[in-house]
Amino acid sequence: MSTQARATILITGATGNIGTELRKILSAQGVLFRAMVRSAGQSKDLAALPGATLVEGDFNDEASLDNALRGIEKAFLLTNSSELAEEQQLRFVDAAKRAGVKHIVKLSQWAADLHSPVRFLRYHAVVETAIRNSGIAYTFLRPNLFMQGFLGFAKAISQGNEFFAAAGNAAISLIDIRDIAAVAAVALTKPGHENKAYHLTGPEVLTHQQLAAIFSNVLGREIRFTDIPEEAMKNALLGFGFPLWQADGLLEDYAHYRLNEAAALTPDVKEVTGHAPRTFEQFVKDYAPLFS
Ligand SMILES: NC(=O)c1ccc[n+]([C@@H]2O[C@H](COP(=O)([O-])OP(=O)(O)OC[C@H]3O[C@@H](n4cnc5c(N)ncnc54)[C@H](OP(=O)(O)O)[C@@H]3O)[C@@H](O)[C@H]2O)c1
Incomplete structure (x- = not known):
């Protein structure tokens, strides 16, 4: 029998940030x-x-x-955030239902809510609702801001010793994507995670000024954080090549952060995986060559 015939777990988004970590964990296991x-x-x-x-x-x-999805029992659902994400994920849920999938592990987002002013949080909540209504068992992973998002500043930090965002004094319990992947791997391979929503955070609540201090300590030189107005952040995102829909969505995310709505800590990573989530200091150490 071929491997394909026996695999009953499907990973989507397998070439992306979380998917790359998830496939490494599953393969190693x-x-x-x-x-x-x-x-x-x-x-x-x-x-x-x-x-x-x-x-x-x-x-x-x-x-x-x-x-x-043919022959699949458990599926990991992840798309990138674009204006197509909602319809793409709903199409996947319909196909999963036709295929008789028993369990969907969906990568959602912290504070997903049908009535949120943040477009990403609305579309994730629409998909969560569709999965609940489908009758398929679910595990919703709702992570906070990804530490790996700061890799987008690798050049600014390595060449100019600075990073910037419209973050104000927002305190955020940001998380390393390797811990999100670890939770996904458990939910896909072990029983007991059906019909649950996990709120995934790192171990600390940090402002961007505190992130700068950690970068400085680990990298051994001063890294500055500059708080910038929304308009400047939007221009920077468009300059990096982000589509307008995503740039506006990220500004909505940051407005939500500035209200300290992403500042709580949860025990979920440790409870599901048995290990504490990684600190921001560990993240910077592990990726230090990219910032140096
Ligand atoms: N960034 C954050 O701080 C944050 C926080 C919480 C939640 N989230 C959520 O995290 C998710 C993004 O996770 P990520 O960073 O791991 O994603 P990512 O790196 O952008 O990866 C997206 C994946 O989707 C695949 N994909 C894109 N379009 C596709 C299509 N039409 N058909 C099939 N596959 C397609 C890509 O494949 P290709 O290689 O073919 O492009 C890639 O594997 C979003 O839902 C976002 O809302 C993000």
Whole structure:
């Protein structure tokens, strides 16, 4: 029997930030899984992982989702945030229902809410509601701000010793994506996580000024944080190549952070995985060459 025939776990977003960490964990644990990718030819590193089988699929193509989900019992659902995300994820939930999938582990977001002023939080809540209504068992992973998001400032920090955002004095319990992937791996492979929502945070609540102090301590030189107006952040995001919808969404995220609505700590990472979530200091140490 081929590996593909036996894998009953499907990973979407397998080439992205969290998916890359998740597939490493599953492979190291000897778990068989199928990874949905848009291009098998461009995913040869993934195909080479022990336990992995590739299937080509696109969230915009219903038939490809039906094919990717054939014989699958548990699915990890992740797309990037774009104006298509809601319809793509709803299309996936419909296909999962047709395929008889028993459990969806959905990557959502901290404070997902149908009535949130933040567009990302609204679309995640719409998809969560559809999964609940589908009758398929679910685990919703609602992580706070990703530490790895600061890799976007690698050049600014390595060349100019600074980073910037419209963050004000916002205190945020940000999380390392390796801990999110660890929770996803448990939910996909162990029983007892059905019909639960996990609120995923790191171990500390930090302002951007405190993040700058940690960068400075670990990197051994002064790294400055500059609080910038929303308009300047929007121009910077557009300059980095973010589409307008996403740039506006990120500004909404930061307005929500400035209200200290993302400042709580939860024990969920430790309770699910058995280990404490990584600190920001650990994150900077592990990625230090990129900031140096
Ligand atoms: N950034 C944060 O601080 C934060 C915090 C909380 C929650 N979140 C949530 O995290 C999610 C993003 O996670 P991430 O950073 O791991 O994502 P990511 O790195 O952007 O990865 C997106 C994945 O989706 C795949 N994909 C995109 N379009 C596709 C399509 N049409 N068909 C099939 N696959 C497609 C990409 O594949 P390709 O390689 O083919 O492009 C990639 O594997 C979003 O839902 C966001 O709301 C983010």
